[in-house]
Amino acid sequence: TMGLCGLTYEFKSASDRERNPWHVTIIVTRPEKGQERCQGSLVSPYFVLTAAHCFHVDDQAPWVTVEVGPRVQRKVDGLFLHPQYNLGGRRDRGVPEFYDYDVALVRLQTAVPPSPTTRPLCLPCTEGASRALRLPPDQSTCDEHRRLLLPEKNLDAFFVSPRGPSELQRRPVHLKLGEQRGPCEADALRAPPYAKVVALEDVVTPRFLCSGGTEPYVDPNACRGDSGGPIVVTWGKRYFQVGVISWGVLDVCRQPRAPAFARDFHINVFEVLPWLRGQLQDEDLGFL
Numbered sequence: 325t326m327g328l329c330g331l332t333y334e335f336k337s338a339s340d341r342e343r344n345p346w347h348v349t350i351i352v353t354r355p356e357k358g359q360e361r362c363q364g365s366l367v368s369p370y371f372v373l374t375a376a377h378c379f380h381v382d383d384q385a386p387w388v389t390v391e392v393g394p395r396v397q398r399k400v401d402g403l404f405l406h407p408q409y410n411l412g413g414r415r416d417r418g419v420p421e422f423y424d425y426d427v428a429l430v431r432l433q434t435a436v437p438p439s440p441t442t443r444p445l446c447l448p449c450t451e452g453a454s455r456a457l458r459l460p461p462d463q464s465t466c467d468e469h470r471r472l473l474l475p476e477k478n479l480d481a482f483f484v485s486p487r488g489p490s491e492l493q494r495r496p497v498h499l500k501l502g503e504q505r506g507p508c509e510a511d512a513l514r515a516p517p518y519a520k521v522v523a524l525e526d527v528v529t530p531r532f533l534c535s536g537g538t539e540p541y542v543d544p545n546a547c548r549g550d551s552g553g554p555i556v557v558t559w560g561k562r563y564f565q566v567g568v569i570s571w572g573v574l575d576v577c578r579q580p581r582a583p584a585f586a587r588d589f590h591i592n593v594f595e596v597l598p599w600l601r602g603q604l605q606d607e608d609l610g611f612l
């Protein structure tokens with residue numbers, strides 16, 4: 325059974341890591357090619373969930389390290405990209421970068437034991453999430469988790485951006501799951517790389533959640549370096565992962581006044597559950 329996922333220390337003097345103990349940074353150092361950074365979330369003692377586009381098909385586990393704390397880097401012994409992720413899969417339709425199924429799991433060489441600064445985020449449709457939602461056994465179904473965690477309306481959520489060596493900043497966003505979903509998704513075609521795309525469905529698939537824009541609130545935008553980080557929703561005092569940051573329309577993350585069509589797209593964790601279940605079957609998470 326999963327320990328206490330999505331639990332934080334939020335007292336006044338708590339550190340950024342005590343408030344976001346699931347947050348990790350992934351560092352890919354390719355021989356003669358420099359470094360690439362992404363964010364990720366601890367989802368079990370051995371596994372980190374991130375974006376598949378953080379890796380190239382020929383990347384190898386020894387080139388990847390996971391920073392679980394300031395100056396604490398862990399080695400990796402496995403990279404598992406979603407089998408349906410294929411960045412070049414729709415070039416024939418004018419889509420230079422196709423981010424469908426943009427998720428990956430990174431296996432650490434040694435387990436990260438739960439501590440005040442390291443603790444997994446709750447994955448929906450697991451026993452740990454049911455306990456964190458305080459659901460009785462008969463209501464502990466994946467459909468019930470989805471109904472509670474992803475209601476069809478504008479939904480408060482947040483992502484975490486590293487700001488400086490050991491500072492983590494929560495950025496509040498609104499997932500457009502109600503009637504604003506259509507307009508949010510439609511802005512995908514304003515992304516310069518998608519100028520030649522004919523049909524919205526060629527870029528935005530049912531796997532995506534959409535955030536950003538200025539209505540009803542001005543949402544911050546993710547930076548490319550935020551890719552792979554979790555989109556988190558709160559239930560009571562516990563935290564759940566509903567998305568993985570994938571891509572955005574404009575790279576305007578540090579500009580204070582982004583245009584209303586600057587949207588960000590995230591992979592919906594509920595849409596990749598069969599893959600998560602398969603990859604994490606030995607992690608004792610108790611998938612429902």
Ligand SMILES: Cc1cc(Br)c(Nc2ncc[nH]2)c2c(Cl)c[nH]c12
Nearest residue numbers: 517546547548570571572573574575
């Ligand atoms: C967070 C994030 C990731 C990626 Br990958 C980007 N790259 C991109 N988006 C569309 C096509 N390519 C962007 C951009 Cl652009 C803004 N934010 C991004």
